[in-house]
Amino acid sequence: MSRNVGVELDALWVRFGDFVAVRDANATITGGEFFSFLGPSGCGKTTILRTVAGFQAPGGGQVRIGGRDMAGIGPNMRPTALIFQNLALFPLMKVWENIAFSLEVKGVGKTGRRKRAEELLELIALPGAGDKLVSELSGGQRQRVAIARALCAEPDVLLLDEPLSALDLKLRQRMRAELRAIQRRVGITFIYITHDQGEALTMSDKVAVMKAGVIEQIADGRTIYNNPATPFVASFVGENNVLRGKIRAVAEGFAQVETPDGLFRGRLRTDATLQPGGDAMLFIRPEAIALGGGAENRLTATVEAEAFEGQATHLQLRAAAGQAIKMSLVNRGAVRDAHSGSCHQLVFAAEQAVVLPAGELVSE
């Protein structure tokens, strides 16, 4: 197990017959990083993981681990260990035999294997469970055994394929923190696959958002959320309002967008190529919209539905020209600010709105 072994995807293509599962993927995963691939099911994220693990040969391009091209190197010879979605623990072996399987393969004697297994059981807070069968463990315990089994192989890169998806919500949230802590302790590179944005944003140093075989954006979680690169990323990660229109003017990193509900100003990305007259989408988060007046972006809308969720009230509104608006009001006391049927003026700051060239949104 050595730290700082990075992984590079270099113009990677994977095809299954006519179907392109991964299209020209490029990514540099720094050694010791917690890197997530986030995307809806079928977007090719698992295929990327299997290609890094060596179960899938690239149809073009390279996978490099620690700078070394992995072409022709089988899964059993790569410095990676994969944690499967269903964990794939060996049901007929005891817990300690599961954990020490990679040592058995290397020809380590029984006492040495047992000793290492006990150390790892200590690490995953399951001391004394070595002689149990996998079927005698709970879901969370199995999860930890799978992690220990993978770590026992001393991989430079740990690959995790939605390993928390089978757990219930509370356990999933606890395992997130635990996984992150284990990653910090062992210091090796983690590549994590998930369709759950909460998991990706809370655990990862970097997130790659994928759509239909294409990596749309690679950035840290904050940037993904606050400064999405494409309409897909903006609509897939978190809630967002989309206002469609045409660019009226562009100046100093901001653009004016003309929509049926009026003229709105929003931030442009530094790499933006939008010109006046171009089709654009303006994205504004529900929590960035406020009731009242003052700010430069204003529109009037009627409340259609409200949902009280404790910490916030989610409102569903409709603007005069038919635009649907979602907004969230943080609960600051017992006063009820809005109710169904009432008409309000909504405002948002130009800094919190993002203007992107029109493109495909996530399909609901």
Added chain:
Amino acid sequence: MGAVGGFFERNGLLLGLYLLFGVGFWILVLIVLPQLAMLDLSFRHNLPPSLVGGPDDVYTLENYRHFLVGNPGNPDRLFLFGWDTGIPFNTIDISVFFRTILAALAVTLFDLLLCYPLAYYLGQSNIGGFGRIFLLLLVIPYWVNEILRAFAFRILFGNSGILNFLLLNLGIVDQPADFIRADVALYAGLGYAYILLMIFPIYNAIESLDRNQIEAARDLGSPWWRIHWRVVIPFAKPGIVSGCTMVFMLTAGALAAPQILGGPSSLWFTQIIYQWFNTGQNWARGSAYAVVLLFACVGLVLLLMRLFKVKMGEIGK
């Protein structure tokens, strides 16, 4: 009454009665009673019908004694490590008996080695349509009855058979090889006869093995043979034992294949049993020989199951 009442409640009166009498009839009348009659007969003298039930109709161990020591005046003696014990010994029957058991074990092992890779391939590769055709191709030849198949093998392996024709024309041999005398035909026929009973249980077991387990083992650095040794075979063990048990039992008890394909010098133990019943007109002795074979086979299977740590319940899975 609780269990019985529950049984009828679950299945209804009609189905309950049918299950009770159907299974009862099957077990009692078709299995237990005939075997008990056979067991009883094996301890009796071979009497003409007029004396059956008379004062001479008494229990005896004579038939079993005959299996061990042969006819009175049998010159063969039991040798232990070259030392003449002086005890008469039925060399022919006992050696045929052991040869049959060993040959049946060898055929079973051969079938296992032949079928495991096939069953693994069929069970683990998602070959879909092709896999189903392959399974069908395995099944269809078994529509042909056993005796016809045995004769077909005789033709295949005969002096002027296809195999010899090919070998001669390819210049591999200059004389037709006598596959019948060398028992090649016999073992090929026996090996082929029950192959399905080996493939299907193993295939069933392997099909339910999660593919990720194999990939996980590979990912942890395991070479292919260790994956089979540590992951696939332990998982498929009930299927393997079930297949081996059936093939062994049926091979040891086979009659048609040895009768038709056996060379002039090879005798299968079932043929001796058949001779006692048929030409020998001594049902009592035939029964004793059949009982010996049955108990030897059951004992051997139980011993092997113990050796490989398989429980009876797992086989039924």
